[in-house]
Amino acid sequence: MKKYSEMTREELLAEKELLEKRYAEKKSLGLKLDISRGKPCPEQLALSLPMLDIINSETESFKCENGFDIRNYGVVEGIPECRRLFGEILDAPAENVIVTGNSSLNLFYDLIAHAVCHGLPGGNSPWSECKERKLLCPAPGYDRHFAVGELFGFELITVPMNPDGPDMDTVEELIKDETVKGIICVPKYSNPQGITYSDEVVKRFANLSPAAPDFRIFWDNAYTVHHLDFSGEKDEIPSLLRLAEENGKGDMVYMLGSTSKITFPSAGLAAVASSEKNIADFRHTLSFQNIGPDKINQMRHVLFFKNLEGVLSHMKKQSDIVRPKFETVLKVLKSELSESGNAKWNTPKGGYFISAELMEGTAKRTVTLCKEAGLTITGAGAVYPYGKDPADSILRIAPTFAPVSELPDAMEIFCISAKLSAVEKLLK
Amino acid sequence: MKKYSEMTREELLAEKELLEKRYAEKKSLGLKLDISRGKPCPEQLALSLPMLDIINSETESFKCENGFDIRNYGVVEGIPECRRLFGEILDAPAENVIVTGNSSLNLFYDLIAHAVCHGLPGGNSPWSECKERKLLCPAPGYDRHFAVGELFGFELITVPMNPDGPDMDTVEELIKDETVKGIICVPKYSNPQGITYSDEVVKRFANLSPAAPDFRIFWDNAYTVHHLDFSGEKDEIPSLLRLAEENGKGDMVYMLGSTSKITFPSAGLAAVASSEKNIADFRHTLSFQNIGPDKINQMRHVLFFKNLEGVLSHMKKQSDIVRPKFETVLKVLKSELSESGNAKWNTPKGGYFISAELMEGTAKRTVTLCKEAGLTITGAGAVYPYGKDPADSILRIAPTFAPVSELPDAMEIFCISAKLSAVEKLLK
Numbered sequence: 001m002k003k004y005s006e007m008t009r010e011e012l013l014a015e016k017e018l019l020e021k022r023y024a025e026k027k028s029l030g031l032k033l034d035i036s037r038g039k040p041c042p043e044q045l046a047l048s049l050p051m052l053d054i055i056n057s058e059t060e061s062f063k064c065e066n067g068f069d070i071r072n073y074g075v076v077e078g079i080p081e082c083r084r085l086f087g088e089i090l091d092a093p094a095e096n097v098i099v100t101g102n103s104s105l106n107l108f109y110d111l112i113a114h115a116v117c118h119g120l121p122g123g124n125s126p127w128s129e130c131k132e133r134k135l136l137c138p139a140p141g142y143d144r145h146f147a148v149g150e151l152f153g154f155e156l157i158t159v160p161m162n163p164d165g166p167d168m169d170t171v172e173e174l175i176k177d178e179t180v181k182g183i184i185c186v187p188k189y190s191n192p193q194g195i196t197y198s199d200e201v202v203k204r205f206a207n208l209s210p211a212a213p214d215f216r217i218f219w220d221n222a223y224t225v226h227h228l229d230f231s232g233e234k235d236e237i238p239s240l241l242r243l244a245e246e247n248g249k250g251d252m253v254y255m256l257g258s259t260s261k262i263t264f265p266s267a268g269l270a271a272v273a274s275s276e277k278n279i280a281d282f283r284h285t286l287s288f289q290n291i292g293p294d295k296i297n298q299m300r301h302v303l304f305f306k307n308l309e310g311v312l313s314h315m316k317k318q319s320d321i322v323r324p325k326f327e328t329v330l331k332v333l334k335s336e337l338s339e340s341g342n343a344k345w346n347t348p349k350g351g352y353f354i355s356a357e358l359m360e361g362t363a364k365r366t367v368t369l370c371k372e373a374g375l376t377i378t379g380a381g382a383v384y385p386y387g388k389d390p391a392d393s394i395l396r397i398a399p400t401f402a403p404v405s406e407l408p409d410a411m412e413i414f415c416i417s418a419k420l421s422a423v424e425k426l427l428k
Numbered sequence: 429m430k431k432y433s434e435m436t437r438e439e440l441l442a443e444k445e446l447l448e449k450r451y452a453e454k455k456s457l458g459l460k461l462d463i464s465r466g467k468p469c470p471e472q473l474a475l476s477l478p479m480l481d482i483i484n485s486e487t488e489s490f491k492c493e494n495g496f497d498i499r500n501y502g503v504v505e506g507i508p509e510c511r512r513l514f515g516e517i518l519d520a521p522a523e524n525v526i527v528t529g530n531s532s533l534n535l536f537y538d539l540i541a542h543a544v545c546h547g548l549p550g551g552n553s554p555w556s557e558c559k560e561r562k563l564l565c566p567a568p569g570y571d572r573h574f575a576v577g578e579l580f581g582f583e584l585i586t587v588p589m590n591p592d593g594p595d596m597d598t599v600e601e602l603i604k605d606e607t608v609k610g611i612i613c614v615p616k617y618s619n620p621q622g623i624t625y626s627d628e629v630v631k632r633f634a635n636l637s638p639a640a641p642d643f644r645i646f647w648d649n650a651y652t653v654h655h656l657d658f659s660g661e662k663d664e665i666p667s668l669l670r671l672a673e674e675n676g677k678g679d680m681v682y683m684l685g686s687t688s689k690i691t692f693p694s695a696g697l698a699a700v701a702s703s704e705k706n707i708a709d710f711r712h713t714l715s716f717q718n719i720g721p722d723k724i725n726q727m728r729h730v731l732f733f734k735n736l737e738g739v740l741s742h743m744k745k746q747s748d749i750v751r752p753k754f755e756t757v758l759k760v761l762k763s764e765l766s767e768s769g770n771a772k773w774n775t776p777k778g779g780y781f782i783s784a785e786l787m788e789g790t791a792k793r794t795v796t797l798c799k800e801a802g803l804t805i806t807g808a809g810a811v812y813p814y815g816k817d818p819a820d821s822i823l824r825i826a827p828t829f830a831p832v833s834e835l836p837d838a839m840e841i842f843c844i845s846a847k848l849s850a851v852e853k854l855l856k
Contacts, residue, residue, distance in 0.1 A: 037501070039500055039501055040500065042497065045490075045497070045499045045500065048499075049484075049485035049487075050485050052483055052484045052485055052487075052724070053484045053485050055480055056477075056480045056481045056484075057477035057478050057480055057481050059477075059480075062473075069470065069473070070694065070695075071473045071476075071692045071693070071694065071695065072467055072468065072473060072692070072693050072694060073465070073467055073688075073693040073694060074694070075694075101718075102718070102721075102722060103718065103719060105717075105718070105719065106717055106718045109716060109717040109718070110717070113541050113545055116545055116556075117541055117544055117545060117556070117580060118579070126556070128544075128545070128554070128556040144716070144719075147716055148716055148717075151546070151713070151716050152545060260501075260719075264499045264500070264724060265499070265500050265501040265719065265720070266498065266499065266500060266501060266502070266503075266719075266720040266721060266722055266723045266724065267498075267499065267722040267723065267724040267725065285579070288537060288572070288575055288576050288579050289533075289534055289537040289538070289576075290530070290531065290533070290534050290537070291531060291533065291572075291688075291693065291694075292693070292694040293530075293694060294530060294694055294695040294722070294725070295694045295695065296480070296692060296694065296695040297695065297722070297725070
């Protein structure tokens with residue numbers, strides 16, 4: 001088959017007719033499919049159910065390691081054993097970890113709110129007093145990250161993504177502006193491209209010299225243990241905090257993580273790892289907000305996983321559930337889109353998403369066509385700041401939640417819609 | 429026995445000698461007692477242990493009423509059945525309730541942060557832009573409330589407490605100042621005086637006409653079901669939100685509550701009830717911060733209590749545990765302090781505290797003496813804004829956490845210290 005770009009007008013018209021026929025057939029099925037959000041499926045959730053049995057009315061002791069009763073007030077920074085667990089997950093010393101909240105998004109929001117209201121170590125004032133504040137946003141990225149920045153009045157500055165992470169020349173240039181207060185990153189199995197930052201990129205992050213004395217790298221390592229295990233391949237990155245500390249720049253780093261997609265998205269745990277100074281500062285604010293996190297739930301997680309090895313073995317079971325879904329999506333993408341040449345996509349080694357780069361100017365139309373045929377996908381533009389994809393070409397596919405049986409139909413609708421949009425565009 | 433104020437110098441010197449002897453005896457016991465914080469005791473916590481068994485790996489359905497999986501993302505405002513439960517507790521329609529967080533303090537902080545960062549309905553700008561912002565603080569009150577106000581840069585304005593609540597003439601006068609942005613109240617079984625606001629006071633609150641268009645009443649009804657049940661006596665107050673709505677002033681009200689001292693302080697739930705507009709506004713911000721609260725824990729609470737009746741019957745068991753502690757404290761106060769006439773205290777019908785008003789200028793000295801004899805109590809001044817009790821006379825006693833067997837010693841040390849401080853002062 002010819003590439004679309006090489007087809008004559010007549011060939012395109014013939015292809016259009018074919019696609020419209022296929023599209024009408026799919027539409028007539030009246031399906032209701034959804035590949036829009038990165039949600040674990042019920043089978044994944046079921047893996048964590050035994051955790052709910054671990055602490056119960058027969059439990060003999062409710063004391064955590066430092067002697068506190070996990071049922072009562074106190075221990076604002078989280079119980080020691082759970083800080084240690086997250087220290088292993090995030091690759092940071094336990095004493096540099098605070099466990100609170102239920103998602104890394106939640107902690108990102110809280111840290112931004114903290115900076116806006118109270119300021120951060122090294123800074124001269126609360127960020128609310130910096131009227132021109134800017135946030136660097138490597139994109140394609142996570143829509144909810146950008147939304148938090150926008151809500152708090154940051155100007156969002158797009159940083160292009162390379163195959164090995166954000167374009168560091170651009171980052172190093174942009175941080176010379178002292179109104180640039182931070183950058184939000186998903187360094188491993190990124191949302192949505194599944195990109196893992198190279199060691200070189202991480203090292204350059206660890207050695208940034210920003211103009212703003214209270215500049216921060218928000219390092220949302222949400223997918224650090226979410227390997228997809230295609231033939232056992234795993235990505236690893238060095239600990240940004242440890243590298244930055246070696247450079248005397250540990251205060252620049254907040255590493256975030258959670259068990260949202262490890263145990264239960266609503267009933268999981270979140271953690272931040274940072275320098276001693278930042279941890280003391282954030283703990284101080286937390287001590288006003290709260291007289292302690294849900295320590296019973298922290299202990300549930302500790303007893304369920306025991307250590308990083310326990311987490312990884314649990315994630316192996318998760319990948320066995322979701323890998324076939326990714327395989328199905330990739331298979332349909334390949335069979336439908338590779339020959340026409342109007343799309344590229346990534347094959348992630350982990351994380352929750354596949355990102356498809358369609359022909360320029362066709363992403364929005366594709367979403368509309370998908371919707372009309374009963375398939376919900378993340379809106380076009382969502383992966384860019386302000387929801388504006390300059391090329392109108394990137395779409396995010398979230399394969400985990402839908403039953404594997406629904407994915408062939410969903411992906412056929414997606415691909416037919418993408419091809420039809422491309423042909424329509426070429427015929428204009 | 430004569431009152432101290434009527435004693436001659438000689439009589440005071442004799443009393444001092446006597447007290448010093450008793451003090452030395454107590455001190456020599458090397459006790460380590462603590463009546464400083466309002467924490468439930470282990471026996472109270474044990475009452476809620478069956479709640480931990482309710483949701484487990486054998487649970488058949490994890491769906492809540494609106495069809496969401498309680499283990500997954502979503503339902504930012506809380507599951508419908510839990511909103512209904514808190515609607516009953518707070519006396520507000522379920523649709524006007526958001527369930528999130530684990531303490532009313534936590535929600536007070538989050539609402540203040542929300543107002544400071546983003547502004548509130550009716551207001552012209554985020555509170556961060558109002559540089560002279562003020563918070564009214566009925567005092568004696570809760571030290572952590574005042575601390576949140578101070579952290580966020582509010583000037584704290586003390587409002588005197590009457591036996592039926594804050595002095596409303598003062599409140600009505602102070603709110604003519606448009607930089608007064610709010611007032612923080614504990615309307616029932618107040619911390620620390622156990623005062624329940626009269627219907628008349630609540631009605632005046634519901635009809636305030638503040639100069640600031642975004643003025644708010646933070647109504648921390650933390651102890652609404654915490655009756656002590658001395659001979660079945662209970663206080664009740666009308667719903668401030670319902671009264672304010674009748675006056676077309678519902679936007680002025682945030683009613684807060686939690687299960688911190690009903691189930692588990694760290695692993696409980698918190699809720700806010702407010703007008704439709706405020707709820708939509710706060711939900712909007714929450715939807716950026718979080719993709720849903722811990723709905724498993726919400727469901728645990730719903731299944732454990734079922735409804736308000738279930739909560740009240742649970743609280744009856746709690747009061748049976750703590751009432752003897754309050755009785756012990758009151759008994760020692762009466763036998764030690766009533767004759768000397770240098771102190772007053774309240775007999776609360778509910779809540780967590782007893783507040784003692786000692787001779788002016790003796791509270792700090794009393795705390796020091798207590799400490800040296802092995803008894804930790806809440807610092808003098810804590811119940812006032814900025815930790816400054818103008819008369820240096822109010823001390824807060826928290827009887828719940830200590831074993832009842834320790835309370836006679838603790839209270840004797842307290843009373844001896846208070847009397848010794850008074851005698852020392854009179855002899856100066």
